[in-house]
Amino acid sequence: xxxxxxxxxxxxxxxxxxxxxxxxxxxxxxxxxxxxxxxxxxxxxxxxxxxxxxxxxxxxxxxxxxxxxxxxxxxxxxxxxxxxxxxxxxxxxxxxxxxxxxxxxxxxxxxxxxxxxxxxxxxxxxxxxxxxxxxxxxxxxxxxxxxxxxxxxxxxxxxxxxxxxxxxxxxxxxxxxxxxxxxxxxxxxxxxxxxxxxxxxxxxxxxxxxxxxxxxx
Numbered sequence: 001x002x003x004x005x006x007x008x009x010x011x012x013x014x015x016x017x018x019x020x021x022x023x024x025x026x027x028x029x030x031x032x033x034x035x036x037x038x039x040x041x042x043x044x045x046x047x048x049x050x051x052x053x054x055x056x057x058x059x060x061x062x063x064x065x066x067x068x069x070x071x072x073x074x075x076x077x078x079x080x081x082x083x084x085x086x087x088x089x090x091x092x093x094x095x096x097x098x099x100x101x102x103x104x105x106x107x108x109x110x111x112x113x114x115x116x117x118x119x120x121x122x123x124x125x126x127x128x129x130x131x132x133x134x135x136x137x138x139x140x141x142x143x144x145x146x147x148x149x150x151x152x153x154x155x156x157x158x159x160x161x162x163x164x165x166x167x168x169x170x171x172x173x174x175x176x177x178x179x180x181x182x183x184x185x186x187x188x189x190x191x192x193x194x195x196x197x198x199x200x201x202x203x204x205x206x207x208x209x210x211x212x213x214x215x216x217x
Contacts, residue, residue: 027099059106061158065098111215130212173210
């Protein structure tokens with residue numbers, strides 16, 4: 001029998017190749033700097049948000065940033081705080097904004113030495129469990145290693161559109177995973193990559209991997 005996790009990564013690789021083989025980075029960071037004043041209120045002037053509910057954009061891949069903005073503008077991704085924010089921006093504007101934030105450096109949020117409670121009631125180290133899930137996944141529940149798409153250091157895969165995770169706010173990561181798991185966030189494509197991963201993750205695993213990612217570099 002095929003290893004389900006190995007098969008999943010093979011499928012993701014094919015999907016990445018098919019979708020992004022002809023992608024081109026077109027943004028102008030200098031032009032983008034002229035357009036981000038409104039973004040800074042939530043995401044910080046350089047994309048390093050100080051509030052955990054708002055994601056850090058600094059150092060994020062251009063393709064991922066552009067896709068998220070396009071999805072917000074089209075309604076494919078619902079973020080109430082961004083309602084109407086992008087309506088008057090052109091495709092070129094969005095590309096330039098993406099290039100601006102991609103050119104910045106992510107500041108690590110930092111992990112915490114805490115405990116999480118498994119479904120069995122046993123409490124374990126959040127960092128140990130988070131590192132295990134991120135690097136090796138959970139074969140018993142068919143959760144693949146996060147590092148397969150997001151890289152061992154959390155740098156992501158910019159050409160493939162897989163986001164940079166390193167240093168992101170733990171609260172934000174955890175919320176996105178729960179939203180994917182619940183089907184409240186659905187803009188991961190027809191392949192439902194993140195929904196397929198998150199549906200198998202427990203609350204403890206989500207909180208642990210989010211905490212681990214916040215300090216990963």
